[in-house]
Amino acid sequence: MSRKHRSSTAALRRPRAPVFAALGDEVRLSLIAKLCAGQPYSISQLTEGSRLTRQAITKHLRVLESVGIVHSVHRGRESLFEFDPKPVEETRKYLDLVSEQWDQALSRLKSFVED
Amino acid sequence: MSRKHRSSTAALRRPRAPVFAALGDEVRLSLIAKLCAGQPYSISQLTEGSRLTRQAITKHLRVLESVGIVHSVHRGRESLFEFDPKPVEETRKYLDLVSEQWDQALSRLKSFVED
DNA sequence: TTAATATGCAACCCGGAGGTTGCCTAAATG
DNA sequence: CATTTAGGCAACCTCCGGGTTGCATATTAA
Numbered sequence: 491m492s493r494k495h496r497s498s499t500a501a502l503r504r505p506r507a508p509v510f511a512a513l514g515d516e517v518r519l520s521l522i523a524k525l526c527a528g529q530p531y532s533i534s535q536l537t538e539g540s541r542l543t544r545q546a547i548t549k550h551l552r553v554l555e556s557v558g559i560v561h562s563v564h565r566g567r568e569s570l571f572e573f574d575p576k577p578v579e580e581t582r583k584y585l586d587l588v589s590e591q592w593d594q595a596l597s598r599l600k601s602f603v604e605d
Numbered sequence: 606m607s608r609k610h611r612s613s614t615a616a617l618r619r620p621r622a623p624v625f626a627a628l629g630d631e632v633r634l635s636l637i638a639k640l641c642a643g644q645p646y647s648i649s650q651l652t653e654g655s656r657l658t659r660q661a662i663t664k665h666l667r668v669l670e671s672v673g674i675v676h677s678v679h680r681g682r683e684s685l686f687e688f689d690p691k692p693v694e695e696t697r698k699y700l701d702l703v704s705e706q707w708d709q710a711l712s713r714l715k716s717f718v719e720d
Numbered sequence: 721t722t723a724a725t726a727t728g729c730a731a732c733c734c735g736g737a738g739g740t741t742g743c744c745t746a747a748a749t750g
Numbered sequence: 751c752a753t754t755t756a757g758g759c760a761a762c763c764t765c766c767g768g769g770t771t772g773c774a775t776a777t778t779a780a
Contacts, residue, residue, distance in 0.1 A: 505631060506628075506634060507628070507629050507630050507631045507633075507634055508629070509629075510625050510626075510628035510629035510630075510634075511625075511626065511629030511630070512629075513621075513622070513625035513628075513629070514622050514623070514624075514625035514626030514627075514628070514629045515622050515625075515626070515767090515768085516620060516622045517768090518622075519621060519622055519625075522703060523703075526703050526706045526707045526710070527706060527710055528706075528707065528709075528710025528711065528713065528714060529710075532726075532727090533726075533727070534725080534726060534727085542768090542769075542770095543769070543770060543771085544726085544727080545727095545728090545729095545769080545770075545771085546768070546769050546770075548727080548728085549767090549768070549769080550768085553767090564727095566726090566776095566777060566778075567725070567726050567727070567776060567777035567778065568725090568726055568727075568777090569726085569727070569728095573707060575704055575707045575708075578700055578703050578704060579700075579704055581700060582697055582700040582701060582704065585693055585694075585696060585697040585700065586697060588637060588638075588641050588690075588693050589690055589693060589694055589697065591641045591642060591643075592641045592643065592688060592690045593690075594643075595641070595642055595643025595644075596643065598643065599643060630737095630738085632738090647756075647757090648756075648757065649755080649756060649757085657738095657739075657740095658739070658740060658741085659756085659757080660739080660740075660741085660757095660758090660759095661738070661739050661740075663757080663758085664737090664738070664739080665738085668737090681746095681747065681748075681756085682746060682747040682748070682755075682756050682757070683747090683755090683756055683757075684756085684757070
């Protein structure tokens, strides 16, 4: 087994549910959509245009922060949030493995039928 | 914009949170792990080896079914659950777009700095 | 210094998610 | 037919997620 493949299965074993759970909310997905465009935003800026309270947005940001999807830096009186690509990337690889397993299962089934 | 890219952004707009939420549970991820190996399983079989009740497992399966990750076929007195790769695949593409947006933002920043 | 702005913290509310138990029905098995 | 096995349905419980309001604090602006 190659090193690359081994690290993939290690990533498979690590608990993924929290990241998925953090992604499982439309408000948080729209926050990610804004932040992954590159520019950091303050809480007030992220609250603008939303029907939710600043505190609600803050809670969502903390959820994203708790799984590493965003991180915050404090500048003056405001805290700026910035996207971090690593967790999303690892999650994408995880889904890759699921699809890959399924495809391999289909291949085995196909070659079995052909025999 | 190519047709392919247009359909990608359409997939981006469709609500993704329910699928992520369905994936946001370790029990359901382990069910997926078993089912994406190719073979269909009955509820009793999926309950075996788990510390949870059959009804708890059933509820989790219904959650996965509600977002299309699995589907059930009835055979005799048992209902067999089988993995369906489409939602996972679309979710993977969604995460691709997020990563892609981030990478493009980095590229723009880099070329801006270089100017 | 005073006022406005940005945020943090805590209490509270409500609904739903995850889990269990109990009972009931349908199918396979003897 | 009697029994076992697979599953559906419903009630119930507990806890937490999402949201709000109210107030306190720190920084910036006038």
